[in-house]
Amino acid sequence: MRARGYAPFESSMANNALLDDIVARAAPGMVAVFDLDGCLFDTRPRQVRIFRELAALKGWPQLCAVREDHFVDWSLRTTMTNAGIDAAWVAEHEPVVRAYWERTFFSSLYVTYDHAMPGAPELVRAVWERGAQVVYLTGRDVSMAPGTEAALRAFGYPYNAVRTTLLVKPRFDMDDTLFKDQALEHIASLGTTNIYLDNEPANVNMFKTRHPDALVVFVETDHSPRADEPAAVIPWLRSFWRAVPTAGSL
Ligand SMILES: [Mg+2]
Structure with missing residues (x-):
C-alpha cells in the first residue's frame, strides 16, 4: 500500500495512542531517531x-x-x-x-522555508525531556546542515543541547538508505535505539530488520517512487497532531 499524502492536521484517537507509545518508550539510555524531510518537516x-x-x-x-x-x-x-x-x-x-x-x-x-509538521516539535521535546537521546538522521547532505540547524531551532526542536545529534550525508550523491544503514553503527554507540520514525518505506524496513524490538513507525506523507512497501508489522502515523477527545468519546 502506498502512502496517501500529507494530512498534517488529520487526527484520531488511534493516532494519539501511537504518539503516546512513542513517548512512553523514551527513557535515559534509549535513542530516538527521527527523519526530517516528510517526517518532522513539511517540505x-x-x-x-x-x-x-x-x-x-x-x-x-x-x-x-x-x-x-x-x-x-x-x-x-x-x-x-x-x-x-x-x-x-x-x-x-x-x-x-x-x-x-x-x-x-x-x-x-x-x-529554512520548510514548516515543522504540526505537533512534531512537542513530540520530540517530550521524548527528549524523558531523558532519551534524540538523533536527527537525514538524507540531506553536509552542505545543507547550517539551514537544517536553523530550522530545527526555529521550530523548537531540541538542538544544540545535551543528548541531541544531527547526522547528515557526507556526500550529496550517496544513497539515502545506505547512509542511514551505515549511520546505525554510530547511533548504537549512543545507547539502545528503540524509536525510529521515517516516511520512506525502504528506510523503515531496513531499520526494523536491524532493530526488531524497536518501535519503528512509518510516517504517512510522501515518499520516493521506489517499489518498497512498509513491512506489515510497522505501524503508520497519519500526523503528529493530537485529537482532542470529544464529550461522546470520553
Ligand atoms: Mg524523509
Whole structure:
C-alpha cells in the first residue's frame, strides 16, 4: 500500500495512542531517531516557494497555480498537472523546472522555508525531556546542515543541547538508505535505539530488520517512487497532531 499524502492536521484517537507509545518508550539510555524531510518537516512550503520564484524569474504565471496540496509524489510533472497547467506546456518546460528545483531544493537556504509538521516539535521535546537521546538522521547532505540547524531551532526542536545529534550525508550523491544503514553503527554507540520514525518505506524496513524490538513507525506523507512497501508489522502515523477527545468519546 502506498502512502496517501500529507494530512498534517488529520487526527484520531488511534493516532494519539501511537504518539503516546512513542513517548512512553523514551527513557535515559534509549535513542530516538527521527527523519526530517516528510517526517518532522513539511517540505511543501519550500517547494511552493521554488515554483513562485521560477514564475517570477521566467515570467511563467501558470507556475503560481501550484499549491501545497498539488504535491502528491516526487514527480514535478504530476504536481504541475494537478495544478491544472496545460499538458503541452508541462512537457516542454518540465526540464527547466526540474533543473531549477534541483538547484534550490537541496540547498541550505531553502530548507529554512520548510514548516515543522504540526505537533512534531512537542513530540520530540517530550521524548527528549524523558531523558532519551534524540538523533536527527537525514538524507540531506553536509552542505545543507547550517539551514537544517536553523530550522530545527526555529521550530523548537531540541538542538544544540545535551543528548541531541544531527547526522547528515557526507556526500550529496550517496544513497539515502545506505547512509542511514551505515549511520546505525554510530547511533548504537549512543545507547539502545528503540524509536525510529521515517516516511520512506525502504528506510523503515531496513531499520526494523536491524532493530526488531524497536518501535519503528512509518510516517504517512510522501515518499520516493521506489517499489518498497512498509513491512506489515510497522505501524503508520497519519500526523503528529493530537485529537482532542470529544464529550461522546470520553
Ligand atoms: Mg524523509
